[in-house]
Amino acid sequence: MSCTFNQLCPVLFGAGAAAETGRVAKEQGITRALIMADPKVVELGLTKKIEASLDEAGIPYVIYDGIETDAPDYTVVAAGKMGEEFGADGIIGIGGGSTLDAAKAASVLNGSDIGRDELLAPIPQFRPQVKNIMIPTTSGTGSENTAVAVVTNTETHYKTGVFALSHYAIVDPEMTYTVPRDATLYTGIDAMSHANEALCSAMNPNPNTDILAYDVFDRVFHWLPVAADDPENAEARENLAIASNAGGRAFADAPVHLGHAMAHAMGANYHIPHGYGCAWVTPVIIEYMADACPKKYLKVAKLIDCELSTDDPAVFPHEIAEYLRAAFKKWGLPTPKDLGFKREDFLNCTEYTKNEIMSTFGLKKPTEDEIRELLGKVYDTYC
Numbered sequence: 001m002s003c004t005f006n007q008l009c010p011v012l013f014g015a016g017a018a019a020e021t022g023r024v025a026k027e028q029g030i031t032r033a034l035i036m037a038d039p040k041v042v043e044l045g046l047t048k049k050i051e052a053s054l055d056e057a058g059i060p061y062v063i064y065d066g067i068e069t070d071a072p073d074y075t076v077v078a079a080g081k082m083g084e085e086f087g088a089d090g091i092i093g094i095g096g097g098s099t100l101d102a103a104k105a106a107s108v109l110n111g112s113d114i115g116r117d118e119l120l121a122p123i124p125q126f127r128p129q130v131k132n133i134m135i136p137t138t139s140g141t142g143s144e145n146t147a148v149a150v151v152t153n154t155e156t157h158y159k160t161g162v163f164a165l166s167h168y169a170i171v172d173p174e175m176t177y178t179v180p181r182d183a184t185l186y187t188g189i190d191a192m193s194h195a196n197e198a199l200c201s202a203m204n205p206n207p208n209t210d211i212l213a214y215d216v217f218d219r220v221f222h223w224l225p226v227a228a229d230d231p232e233n234a235e236a237r238e239n240l241a242i243a244s245n246a247g248g249r250a251f252a253d254a255p256v257h258l259g260h261a262m263a264h265a266m267g268a269n270y271h272i273p274h275g276y277g278c279a280w281v282t283p284v285i286i287e288y289m290a291d292a293c294p295k296k297y298l299k300v301a302k303l304i305d306c307e308l309s310t311d312d313p314a315v316f317p318h319e320i321a322e323y324l325r326a327a328f329k330k331w332g333l334p335t336p337k338d339l340g341f342k343r344e345d346f347l348n349c350t351e352y353t354k355n356e357i358m359s360t361f362g363l364k365k366p367t368e369d370e371i372r373e374l375l376g377k378v379y380d381t382y383c
């Protein structure tokens with residue numbers, strides 16, 4: 001059977017790369033730019049390097065700094081409007097997943113006659129976009145290299161996958177040095193969760209996504225605890241930045257599924273950072289899915305130095321899951337109980353998870369009862 005390797009957009013990678021934003025924007029034909037960021041990123045001064053680079057390239061810009069967690073639809077609309085009023089022909093997103101997703105979605109709205117309702121319509125389609133450049137300030141989402149922007153529909157409270165391309169990514173590990181320890185952990189494990197779900201995705205899995213996913217497991221497992229303890233460790237931050245981007249490229253082909261449907265439910269219901277949900281569910285997804293592609297997970301075990309007692313697919317996935325849970329706890333990832341959750345809170349995510357279409361994209365399609373059982377297991381095994 002043949003398969004397609006999608007390579008979505010060029011990536012400029014390396015320490016200090018953000019200082020080349022002006023040159024890249026010029027090459028992309030951008031003459032007036034809308035910068036999108038959240039207030040924290042602006043406060044930390046992370047937009048300064050990009051502003052200086054645009055100044056040097058003679059590209060005027062305006063900054064929208066109202067991005068909120070989970071990219072609510074109204075922020076996307078407001079940013080698109082600001083870009084339009086400024087006459088922007090390019091959008092530069094600087095931030096974590098919410099910002100990059102909002103920026104990609106705004107590049108669909110900016111300068112078009114598409115409104116909020118059309119943007120969120122459940123008909124996946126590519127539309128014309130103004131050029132965008134995505135500059136991540138966390139290592140986790142890989143959103144700078146995917147064709148989907150997750151936007152929160154504030155009327156239904158569901159997260160909606162909007163088809164919106166990244167045109168160019170600038171991945172500069174130095175932009176991640178200020179990420180605090182907890183966010184370093186949960187964003188890093190989010191990258192691992194992308195690799196994990198790409199491996200057991202039923203939608204266009206291919207050798208390329210497997211190669212990327214294996215590498216993400218290796219890099220995240222070995223470098224995440226180093227970066228958490230030593231935030232300005234250049235080697236660790238560089239490894240996590242490439243892992244995050246590779247994770248995005250893996251699931252651009254082989255989409256995430258059940259784990260992300262569960263994490264989206266937790267985020268929508270309780271407004272926790274996306275990475276917490278992804279981290280908690282990842283071991284359970286391995287326990288549920290790995291026997292559908294056991295050879296891949298025997299390889300994963302080797303890459304993360306997990307010694308297995310058996311290669312029996314009915315047993316070894318549980319050993320990998322336990323090993324990962326122990327590592328996450330050792331690194332300092334809080335448990336659901338630490339954050340005040342009760343078992344019932346997780347069970348209450350069943351319906352949302354079932355209604356997320358992506359919950360069926362994995363090698364196994366869970367029933368509603370199985371979803372409830374898995375959510376309960378996520379809670380039980382993490383407390």
Ligand SMILES: [Fe+2]
Nearest residue numbers: 141190274278
């Ligand atoms: Fe994710």
